[in-house]
Amino acid sequence: MKALVCVKRVIDYNVRIRVKTDKSGVEKDNVKMSMNPFDEIAVEEAVRLKEKGIVTEIVILSIGLESSQETIRTGLAMGGDRGILIKSPDEDIDPLNIGKIIKKVCDKENPDLIILGKQAIDDDCNQTGQILATLLKYPQATFASKVEKNTDDTLNVTREVDGGLETIKVKIPCVVTTDLRLNEPRYASLPNIMKAKQKKIDILDINELSLDLKKRVEILEVNDPPERKPGIVVPDIDSLVNKLKNEAKIL
Amino acid sequence: MKTLVIVEHNNESIKQTTYSTITAASKISDEAYALILGHNLSTAVDELKKSNHLKKIYFVDKEDLGKPIAENFCDEIIKFLKDKDFTHVFTPSSTFGKNLSPKIATELDVQQISDITNILDGHTFERPIYAGNAIAKVKSNDPIKVVTVRSTCFEPCKLDSNVDVENISSELSTNESVNFVNYDESKSDRPELTSAKIIISGGRGLQNGDNFKLLEGIADKLGAAMGASRAAVDAGFVPNDWQVGQTGKIVAPDLYIAVGISGAIQHIAGIKDSKFIVCINKDEEAPIFKFSDFGLVADLFEALPVLEKKLQ
Structure with missing residues (x-):
């Protein structure tokens, strides 16, 4: 079984986000970038499936600037076999277009399992897996917290849904998107980081895909969230309860 | 402008997220409609009928729709939309909506707008990015706006109305590549x-x-x-x-x-x-x-x- 893992390069989750003064977006210059944490979980899951002998090859795909190669290398150091970068001068590509690009890669690679994070922590869209499954007409198992291969060509996937856990059975080929509880990604060891440097990354220019990728959604401006008004420090529990009763009118 | 709200429910009762989404839909225009898909829906439909702002409720009641399998729901919704003139499709931004709505958008070849927190006009919305550390004002140029709504940002609609209901029959077959296995509800006396x-x-x-x-x-x-x-x-x-x-x-x-x-x-x-x-x-x-x-x-x-x- 061949697995395609899609990874996105995003601002590291520990970085404090600063909105640009011209409101065109957020500051990305000299900011630490990392693999989207949910995609890291996807790489880890693919590697675990390979260690169990279920997956035989792991292809790591990223779409974006040349620098996304580093993100692919991270995936290769964790256990991916080879990489594909679809190089684009523009990082802000609508999820629908991302879905169309990944589909193009799938048409060539024919993966049995496409696994990716449930959302990227930059645009927080939570769409790409669902879009891709729809375009490929493959079943989708989103927000996975457990993936088990059955003896036939199906997976049982437990999904984190509001109010509980839902398990569905999907036929392979399928699309799985990962949630937090699925696994804890490993740190790549130094020897594996060195080995990853030898692994192959195919680079394709986005224009070579002959897709119509016009933007559907314009970002008019990006603003800071409304600030919370400064709070007060209360001297004791009594005044806290009093404030909650009389000012917040909650208790 | 005309909005369709996709109803979130558990076949017995309507989720609060739906009522907030109806309020959001009413901000687009007076033309707000609801579509509910499921099985043995009579109590749920009776409850939904009380929602203010709705012109009409459509429902599809089929055994195959008893579980919210996104593939089956999406097929029904796309079939329903075919001969209608909706300009907006709103779904709550819960795990139900997040799973389903991007499929609807993809079938319509439009770009979904996720998790809106404010509506500026029929094309322009606000949504949080970077986990709410920034707010993006976005404009959709698509003919149909497929949107998921963050329910905590819109008050639930009032429930003192009596909306007309129309039963939609459907012969669509279910998707065989995905099957429901079970649902393990978190047993807690505390709220979610x-x-x-x-x-x-x-x-x-x-x-x-x-x-x-x-x-x-x-x-x-x-x-x-x-x-x-x-x-x-x-x-x-x-x-x-x-x-x-x-x-x-x-x-x-x-x-x-x-x-x-x-x-x-x-x-x-x-x-x-x-x-x-x-x-x-x-x-x-x-x-x-x-x-x-x-x-x-x-x-x-x-x-x-x-x-x-x-x-x-």
Whole structure:
């Protein structure tokens, strides 16, 4: 079984986000970038499936600037076999277009399992897996917290849904998107980081895909969230309860 | 402009998220309609009929739709939309909507707008990005706007109406590549984190899992949900699904009580839409104080039992 893992390069989750003064977006210059944490979980899951002998090859795909190669290398150091970068001068590509690009890669690679994070922590869209499954007409198992291969060509996937856990059975080929509880990604060891440097990354220019990728959604401006008004420090529990009763009118 | 609301329910009752989504739809125009898909829907439809703002409710009642399998729901919705002139399709931004709505958008070849928090006009919306650390104002150029709605940002609609109902029959067959296996509902007497009015969360300051019992008594008295910071989850004090923050659950209760939580960026990102934030922390320099409406500098092991008593 061949697995395609899609990874996105995003601002590291520990970085404090600063909105640009011209409101065109957020500051990305000299900011630490990392693999989207949910995609890291996807790489880890693919590697675990390979260690169990279920997956035989792991292809790591990223779409974006040349620098996304580093993100692919991270995936290769964790256990991916080879990489594909679809190089684009523009990082802000609508999820629908991302879905169309990944589909193009799938048409060539024919993966049995496409696994990716449930959302990227930059645009927080939570769409790409669902879009891709729809375009490929493959079943989708989103927000996975457990993936088990059955003896036939199906997976049982437990999904984190509001109010509980839902398990569905999907036929392979399928699309799985990962949630937090699925696994804890490993740190790549130094020897594996060195080995990853030898692994192959195919680079394709986005224009070579002959897709119509016009933007559907314009970002008019990006603003800071409304600030919370400064709070007060209360001297004791009594005044806290009093404030909650009389000012917040909650208790 | 004409909006269709995709109803979230459990075949017996309507989820609150639906009522908030109806309110959002009513801000686009007076032409708001609802579509409910499921099985044995009569009680749910009776409940939904009371919603204000709706012109009409369409329902498809089929055994195959008894479980919310996105593939089957999507096929029905696309078939339904075919001979209609809806300009907007709104779904709650719950796991139900997040799973389903991008499929609808893809079938229509439009770009979905996720998780809107404000509607400026029929094409322009606000939505949080970077876990709410920035707000994007976005404009859709697509002919149909497929949108998911963050329900905590819109009041639920009133329920004193009596809306017309139309039964839609469907002969569509179900998708054979996906099957429902089971649903394991979290058995808790407490409300869900994402819909709770009051949340009390503990951080590393609690020191171990047993000490979370100190929060339980207070949670019981307030009818509150219980959560935790990532530090507390990583330390193994409580299960992962308690985690509130950028990589955990994003919450917006009326009251959020943070106990022994320092207030890391990634935690703040998950709670900043709360109406009131209260913190109890012995370190007065902790960043959480900057984000709290009311802060108490105190040793939580002394403060919590007193607070519980005062709530009698």
